[in-house]
Amino acid sequence: MAHSQTGQVTTEHVRAELVAHAPHGIAPGKPVWLGLRIQHQPHWHTYWKNPGDSGLATSLAWTLPTGFAAGDIAWPTPTKLPVGPLMNYGYEGDLLLPVPLTVPDGFAGTSLPVSLRADWLVCKDLCIPEYGEFKLDLPTQPTTAHAALFKEAHANQPVTVPALTADAHLDANMLVVTLQNVPPSLQGKPVQLFVETPGVIEYAGAATQEWSAEKLIVRLPLAAQRSESPASMYAVLTAAHQSPGIRVSFDIKGSWPQSGTGVATEVPSTSATPWMLTLLFAFLGGAILNLMPCVFPVLSLKVLGFAQHAGNRRRVVAGGLAYTAGVVASFLLLAALLLTLRGSGEQLGWGFQLQSPLFVAGLAVLFTLIGLNLAGLFEFGNMLPGSVASMRARNPVTDDFLTGVLAVAIASPCTAPFMGVALGAALTQPAPQALAVFGALGLGMAAPYLAASLFPGVARILPRPGAWMARFKTFMAFPMFATVVWLVWVLGKQVGINGVAAILGLLVAVAFAAWIFGTRINTTRGRWAWNGGAAAVVLAISVWAWPSLQGEQATQASIQTPTSSSWQVWSTEAVQRAGQDGRPVFVDFTAAWCVTCQYNKRTTLSDESLLKEFEAKNVLLLRADWTSRDERITRELMRLGRSGVPVYAFYTPGADQPKLLSELLSVAEVRETLKALSSPKPQTDNL
Incomplete structure (x- = not known):
């Protein structure tokens, strides 16, 4: 839910409003x-800074004039929100999240423009991620229209x-907090202790508490899967x-127990x-990722490499x-980038780089060059500087390493069986465990080729080197070009017809430059002139194409429009309404760049x-x-x-x-799921 250019947003679950309080005006x-x-x-609620067992804290992102600074949220005292076996911390009813504003010295304007992007998770029986975009133009004169609201909010902030005084120590799987000189208004009463650091306690x-006059001892059980081990809280x-x-x-x-065990003993x-x-x-x-169609074009290069070096055992092993x-280094680098971006607050998942039109365009250019190279239009070696070419000659396995990098770059559109569970678990773990999962994924992908290089019997299966290799190399240009067609289609989904025209123009320029580089020119001056002209053409077309290739989503409607009348656009509200009507729902989380998704869409789901x-x-479909990036979908996938x-x-x-079905979907599996449904009641579609 979003609404811009206004001070308030109304959804089915909340009414949110940007308000201000400046009793003495806006002045330094x-x-x-x-x-x-x-x-x-x-009965709907949002969450505190530490949401508890589940949920998500409300976040505020401010856009202010230069020199102005918004402070942290002055969180009101939360309440406990039990949900089944879980315990959450948050708010119901009427809530204000105040934020102090620092006015720079020398400010003498007549108004203050304020923009806010707020994200919150609102829950009842179902959780709905929502957001609002707010704008206010505040006069610098005193503003007190919401004085009572801010007064009440300040009165509810912890003091x-x-x-x-308080101190704490660790006792096996318990955190023991001792508080001295507790105010008389609390002495002897059942109290609640809301820990601000998430992921520490259960x-x-x-929890137990023990009173002795003004002294209170609270014992809090540690979380079984603790994610933090702070020195203070x-x-x-x-x-x-x-x-x-x-x-x-x-x-x-004291010493924290080993994370994930809750007790200081061997796991x-x-x-x-x-x-x-x-x-x-x-x-x-x-390992199964090697059977996915998106990896086929690059794997053909590995087969060609095996055949070329079949007689050189040492070279085959080194290449493997x-x-x-x-492969492993690329997976680890991709994982590190993903974890870093997620740690900075970005809502990202596997395949996030393909949500960037510029990355997709870059892949299209790369595969065009590979295809032209395989077709014999030019040789990569002729395009490299002398120092790079000599290094490549001294280290022939560099090509094998780069082939592994390329394989990972194009493997991201595919998700093989077992991958979804593994990657979903990895992104909930601390960084070392998450990197280990991605490393295992890379080892699995490389394992068949590493095994083939280590066992001589594999090389004997392949045909002997000969003229067939030249024909096979030329033939493999066409899968590369087919991949380019698919990438251009994906780009069209992201940036529209203008983006398609831009990338096609760029590919023509790249092909022209490749032809120039592959043309033999005898004079140095002539080669410099031709190469300079080719580079100038590519640069000019790139500058022309750039704006069309970096657009936000071309039009959200073009991306979110279902492909047939049977399907409707997903939203958490649609799922909720169907559940209230007693109607089952099947949700297809998909993407144009996901080859596995497109295969399932054109087979099982058609x-x-x-x-x-x-x-x-x-069943509501x-x-x-x-x-393209959609934080609502990312949050739902994480959930x-x-x-x-x-x-x-x-x-x-x-x-x-919900029940989650296999990544490689079959008609039989879906039918088995449908069999569990009772006979449907007639429903009216109130979406």
């Missing part, structure tokens, strides 16, 4: 407050009590029906099984090791008999298109424990969680 040294007011529908666990102490809370800080003494084999299973799934997924190194069964069972597409989710009325 004067108190100025901005705030996001969220009015929840009954500090200088006399109150929120729904059995902040917490908010409060009692039921008392506001505000008291904010305390404490250092933590039992049963607790290690999921981690080892994740690595196994990653390895198997990587170099290819493996290229099967006429299956579509009739969906209709007979009154929704399609979530992730071709489902997945990091990329395809994902097929089947929502049954009354079920807490």
Whole structure:
């Protein structure tokens, strides 16, 4: 949900408004407050800075004139929100999240333009990611229209009590917090301690408290899958029906138990099984990735390489090791980039680079060059500087390493069986474990070729080197060109017809330049002139194409329009409404650049008999298109424990969680899922 150019946004679940309070006007040294007011529908809630077992804290991104600075959210004291076996922290009813604003010295304007992008997760029985884009133009005169609202919010913010002291120590799987000089208003009462650092304690666990006059000892169970081991923490102490809370800080003494165990003992084999299973799934997924169609063009180059060096055992082994190194290094680099971006707040998943039109365009150029090279139009060696060419001659396995890099670059559109579970688990783990999963994925992908290079029997299966290799090399240019056609189609989905025209013009210029580089010219001056002209043409076309290739989504409508009348555009609201009507839902999380998605769409999900069964069972068919970045879809994938597409989710009325089907979808599997449904009741489509 979004609405721009306004100070308020209304959805089915909340009314959100950007408000301000400047009792002395907007001037240096004067108190100025901005705030996001969220009015929840009954029984709906949003989350505190530490949301607890599930949920997501509300985030605010400000755009202000130079010199102005927005501070951190002054979070009000939260309440506990039990949801089944989980315990969350958040807010219901009318909420204001105040933010202090610093006015720069020398400011003498007559108004202050403020823009805000706010993201929040609102939940009841179902969680809905929502956002709003707000704009206000504040006069510099005193503004007090929302004075009562800010006064109430400030009154509900945790306070500090200088006399109150706290310290903590670790006792096996418990965090023991001791508070001295607790105010009389809290003494002897059942209290709540809201820890601000996520991922440390078991929120729904059995905490105990022990009073001795003004001294309180609270024992909090540590989380079984702890993600943090801080040296100190902040917490908010409060009692039921008392506001505000008291904010305390404490250092933590002792050694933290090994993360993921909850106790300072050796990890039992049963607790290690999921981690080892994740690595196994990653390895198997990587191996199966070699059977996916997106990898075929590059793998043909490996077959050609095996045949070329079949008589040189040492060269074959070195090439296999170099290819493996290229694959594993590329997966680790891609994983590090993904984890870094996610750590900075970006909502990304597997295949994120293909959501960039510029990356897709770059791949199209690269595959065009590879195809022209295989067709004999030019040789890469002739285009390299002398120093690079000599280094390549001294290290012939460089080509094998780069082939591994290229294989990973184009493997990202595909998701093999086992990969979805492994990658989804990896992105919930600390960085070392996540990198290990991606490394296992790379080893799995490289394993067949590494094994083939290590075992001499494989080379004997291949034909002897001869004239067939030249014909095969030329023939393999056409799969490369076919890949370019597919990439141009993906680009068209992202940036529209103007982007397609731009990339086609650029590819023509690249082909022209490749022809120039491949043409023998006897004089140095002539070669410089031809090469300079070719470079100038490519540069000019690139400058012309650049604006069309870096557009945001071409038009969101073109991306989100379903391909047939049976399918509708996915939204969490549509899923929720169908659930309220007792109607089952099947969601296809897909992308134009995902080859596995497109294969399933054109086979299983286009099967006429299956579509009739969906209709007979009154199943609502929704399609979530992730071709370009969509944070709503990314968050939903994360909620489902997945990091990329395809994902097929089947929502049954009354079920807490959807059933996730295989990445390589079959008609039989979908029919088995449909059999579990009872006979449908007649429904009216109220979407």
